[in-house]
Amino acid sequence: MSDENKESAKPPMTDEERAAKIKAAEEARAARAAAKQAEAAAAGGDGEEAPPKQPSPNQPKLDRIVQLITEHVNADAVEESFINERDRDLPYVIIKAEHWVTSAQLLRDEPSLHFNYLRNLSGVDQETHIEVVYHLLSLDHVHEVCVKVKTERDAASVPSVTPVWPTANWNEREVFDLLGVDFPGHPDLRRIMMPDDWVGYPLRKDYEPLDPEV
Amino acid sequence: MIRTEELLLNVGPQHPSTHGVFRIIVKLDGEVITEATPVMGYLHRGTEKLAENLTYTQIIPYTDRMDYVAAMTNNYVICNAVETLMGLEIPERAQYLRLIVMELQRIASHMLWWGTYLLDIGAMSPFLFAFRDREMIINMFNELCGARLTYNYMRIGGVKWDAPDGWIDKVRDYVKYMKEKLNQYHDLVTGNEIFLARIKGIGAYDGKTAIEYGLSGANLRGSGVQWDLRKNQPYCIYDRFEFDVPVGKNGDCFDRYNVRMEEIRQSLRILEQAVEQVPEGETMGKVPRVLRVPEGEAYSRIESPRGEIGCYIVSRGKDKPFRLKFRRPSFVNLQILPKLLVGENMTNLITILGGIDIVVGEVDC
Structure with missing residues (x-):
């Protein structure tokens, strides 16, 4: 057919x-x-560059978030910030691990931001480093931000945000289980999907099963 | 003197009320639960790892097996994520077909929940009613895509098959039929005194706790939080339809029950409007034969019957995802269980677990 x-x-x-x-x-x-x-x-385009793009409608929001973090947390807490045009202009902020928990508290408690809902927490093995990705949402303002925290592949560690958003608890356990990221400050960091005696972290790119028969 | 001793009781992994393989270890003082520890992973298949070695179209059937009682919404979330990243246009007819099957799926899923929940807490006959009426939806899906549970119906850019002749009329008739039956369901169960004694005031939490725990779906709305992605962050073509978002007040099992029952009615309302508007035309958009998703990432989220299901794709410009993460509502919603169980009577364990409405295939992924 x-x-x-x-x-x-x-x-x-x-x-x-x-x-x-x-x-x-x-x-x-x-x-x-x-x-x-x-x-x-x-059509008249003689190899020249396209006219400069209109700034995203979310740009002011992103600037405000970055400004608040640099003011209240630390001047160099934000590593990078950009707008992801492919994903409905979602603002992205990359925050340094050592400033992450204070930044998280700020993002949640600052009335104009009020990111009270952690909708998704994922870990990504980027081969050169590991990223933990947080998709945050404010149910009152209906605005979103994506926060990334980078960490090295050996001895990967990102401070836990379970005290800030309790929903992070199992999600962090899952990232620990599958990607081997340590979350200092987590109340109960154990494997959640794999058996307790499992060797290795399956979602890492260089993962090789201990027993190929499994 | 009478004294009680702490008792460690293992529930599951094979227990009828878990509807899958899910284990929970409870510490009991007499009949009162003092601690509960859920143990998961019995159904972990590593979908996310497998997806890294599959093309996007090949991943779709794997999503059927996550939440296997609401496969249509799972199909949609992966297609939507890829379409967002590629900036694809979906033909109108495909949009309508997608919406219709998703709403039918919501009804089917809530009916399955209704039947089995009541079976769990001791009522046999509602289960038979629910399955009789759910069967009709399953048959319609079967006609559409040749499968009863794992549909694999949607494709990136549209849907695989157009609706056969007369199918839309069947949906129209079904909506009429089901509206009447829903009243019967209420007559049969909702006012029943024994039923109310079992679920009213059980497993209550407030809206703030629900948000902190990241709950979604009826678990969030039952506590009075007005949040439905179809309304608040519309996707597909939901912004074209009139419907209400039911919310509860006390956040107990009874409110969650009412929210789900009312959602069936609202879904019927959406369907009623949708079947009148379905346009003729293509069911697949212009999609290249080999799907190479441009480098970048996107998070797509939709309202599944159980709550917010999300799909986070990281692409490196290949035909396979670099990393794929599913946000599964059952997994996130289940987190509140240990908190709810402490101080409850052992018999309420089933009531509360059922009230959360989990599908273990989705919890373990």
Whole structure:
């Protein structure tokens, strides 16, 4: 029915046939690219950069968050901040681990921010480092922010925010279990999904099972 | 002198009330619970790890198996996340079909909850009523995509199959039928004195606690917090329909019961409007054959029958996700259980656990 099925029904191609096919595809691609370029030139775009983008409507919100953190927590608590245009202009703030808990308290308690709902907590092994990602939401103001805290892969550790948002409890246990991030300040840091005697952290990119049979 | 001794009691992992494999260790003083420790992971399949080696379309059937009584909403959340990241346009007809199946799914899921919850606390016949009426939805889904539970119906960019002739009319008839039946459900159970004695005032918490614990769905709204993603942060085409968000007052099991029952009525209301508007047209948008999601990340969240289900994708521009994380409402909602159980009578364990409405496939993921 589908194209794949038709293709698999055909006898296997010889090497020459395959090479010819690849060549034809490449030529077609080049032709298409040339046509596109010609079209762009006709439209008046002579290779110049597009006009500067409009700043995101969430930019003032992001600036306010960054300003509050630098003022009340520490001047260099914010490592980086940007707007993620691909995700509905969600503001992103990257905060240094040593300032994270005080920043979290500020984000929750400051009346103009009031991020009272921790909607998602995930860990990402970025190969060079590990990130713990917090998606925060304010139910009253209906605004959101994504906070990231980076940590090294060896001896990964991010202070726990369970005292700030109790919902972080099991989520942090899950990140500990699957990615091996320590959360100092967590009331009960144990494995949650894997058995207690499991070796290794399955969601790490270099994870190799101790027993391949499992 | 009479003295009591602390008793350690193991409930599960195979216990009928857990509807899956979930274990809870309770410390009892007489019949009163002094401590409760949930133990999870019996159903952990490593969906997130498996997803890293699968293309986006291949992941969709895995999401069916997370919350297996509400697979349609799970399908939607992964498709929505990828579509957000790629900036895809979804054809109108596909949007409507998606909305209709998601709302039917919500009704089916709440009905399953209603039946089994009452079965857990000792009423046999509601279960039979609920399954009779839920079966009709399952049959409609079966007609649509050839599966009764694990639908694998949605695709990135639309839905796999268009509705067969007359299917929309079936939904229309069903809405009429179900509206009447819902009143019967209330007549049968809601005013029953024994039932009220079992669930009224049990497992209560206030809205502030619910927010702190990150609860969502009926567990949040039962405590009086007006928060429904369909209303507050609309996705799909929910902003085109009129419906109310029911909330409770006392935050006990009875309020959560009422919220779910009222949600069935509101879903029927949405369906009533939706079936009249379904346009003709394509069911799949313009999607490349090989889906390469541009580098970046996105968090998509929707209101599943159990609460906020979310999907966080980190892409590195390949056809497979670099990291995929599911925010599962059952997992997050379950966290409040140990807090609710302390000081309760042992018999209320079942009432409270059932009232949270978990699906273990989703807890363990």
